[in-house]
Amino acid sequence: MQIYKVGGAVRDRLLGKPVTDIDWVVVGATAEEMLAKGFRPVGADFPVFLHPKSGEEYALARTERKSGRGYGGFTFHASPEVTLEEDLIRRDLTINAMAEDDHGVLTDPYHGQQDLEKRLLRHVSPAFAEDPLRVLRVARFAARYAELGFQVAADTLELMRQLSESGELEALTPERSWKEISRALMEEHPQVFIQVLRDCGALKVLLPEVDALFGVPQPAAHHPEIDSGVHTLSVLQQSALYKQPLSVRWACLLHDLGKGLTPHSEWPRHIAHEHKGLKLIKQVNERFRAPRDCQELALLVGQYHTHSHRALELKPSTLAELLQSFDVYRRPQRFEEFIAACEMDARGRLGLEDRTYPQADYLRGAATAARSVAVQPLLERGFKGPELGEALKRERLKALKAYKEQHSQ
Incomplete structure (x- = not known):
């Protein structure tokens, strides 16, 4: 049994970024051996185990084969014979297909370290095109690492374009899509996520309403950038x-x-x-x-x-x-x-x-003025039910009139 640190933890350490989650892959072991060592099984589709003490995820090395549409359309095979290289080749990007043993020795069969230095997001193998979720993932990584100058490799973008045109994106569940979109929007450059989706044709499939904004002009006096799509990206950036x-x-x-x-x-x-x-x-x-x-x-x-x-022109x-x-x-x-x-x-x-x-x-200030109207005096004046609601509205309107007058002087 050999255990390796894989994926994001290796990538981020090499980039000098903080490592938060650590994933491990176990080569040469069976599920029975993992259970015997006290690991707890959690994977429904493939053998993933939680470490008895740290709670970190350990997955048995596995291969996968496309068996249906969408993100979930795969058959997995895990056995002690599956090599580390076979496990790494099924991953999305070369920079996520590196492994490290407990001595810090790097295994990098697909030149991920080289792509880190070149600042390239490149697919590991043609099997990349079998999983539509990867279109969203690559766009999210582009948003995450834009600050460092990362770009999507031209041949990877072409595969993403093919995936976008294949109809496979429609097979993604709302939950999986939202998970990637919401994570991407919380990156430091979420506008890059939208731009990459647009560059590969995925935006018009996933968010045609946003895609339709590009090329639509606005009055230059209010919007010097003119293009509505460009404006949306700028708002997201802000x-x-x-x-x-x-x-x-x-x-x-x-x-x-x-x-x-x-x-x-x-x-x-x-x-x-x-x-x-x-x-x-x-x-x-x-x-x-x-x-x-x-x-x-x-x-x-x-x-x-x-x-x-x-707001400053609105009537009370x-x-x-x-x-x-x-x-x-x-x-x-x-x-x-x-x-x-x-x-x-x-x-x-x-x-x-x-x-x-x-x-x-x-x-x-207007909200504070309206909220400062107390209900108790109105109750003491005998207002109740719908009448109380109307009286409250009148008093709040009075407070907003006073607020507006005060700010008009």
Whole structure:
């Protein structure tokens, strides 16, 4: 029995990056031997075991054969005869197909170290094209290592293009797709993930609503970058720069989908794009079964982001309706995330990335003013039931009028 550290742990150590998760592969062992040593089995499809003390994953060396469509369409074979090289060749990228023994000796049959130095994301073997999930994984690695100058190798991008055209991407489950998308959006350069998907034709299969934004112009006075798709990538980039949570990044990606529906004859204006985009945002949310907080925020940002940009001009009654739509009285955090997404939208414009966004503090102040209206005095005046709700609305509107007057002077 020989045990090797494999994959990401080896890659990140060689890159000088912190190693978080460690995966191990065991060569020359049977499942019975692993159980006898106290390892606990966890793999339903192939033999993976948890170490009795560290809890880390140890997988028996295995080969795989394509047996169906999609990410799960594989038959695995694990036995003591499977070599380390045979196990490594079934991995996605050369930089993930290296192993280290307990003396730190590197096994690198597919030149992963060389590709690390060349800053290339290259597939290990033609079998790469058998797993559609790898299209998303490679795009995610491109986003993760963009800072270091990594690029997708031309022949790998071509394989990704073939996969995108094959219909295999449609076989991915919403759960698997969302897992990769959500992880990619939380990388330091999530815009690279979207760009790589677009470069290989996967974006128009997975997110045609986002793909449709590229080539759609906007008024240069407000959007010096002009192209709606380029703007979306910039907004996403800003959301990462400002360390926004996943819900905000998801909303940033989807906020302008309505612009993809504007007739060419109306370009570069996009009248009512906020409302038009809602059905598309809903469509994307449902396709990937995004978590509820991501779904809700994306819809609200899509509908109201221009309200935020015009916040200082809004009438008190419109402000009151906006605050009510977000239920700021019970869910203040969601409104805070809305403001953050709108600020990223404003900053995601060519040459305007550092411009201040006074609307953010103005909206926060409005929410504070409305929330400061106390219920108790109204109860003491005998209001109850629906009448109490109406009285509360009137008092909040009064507070917002006073707030607006104070800021108009």
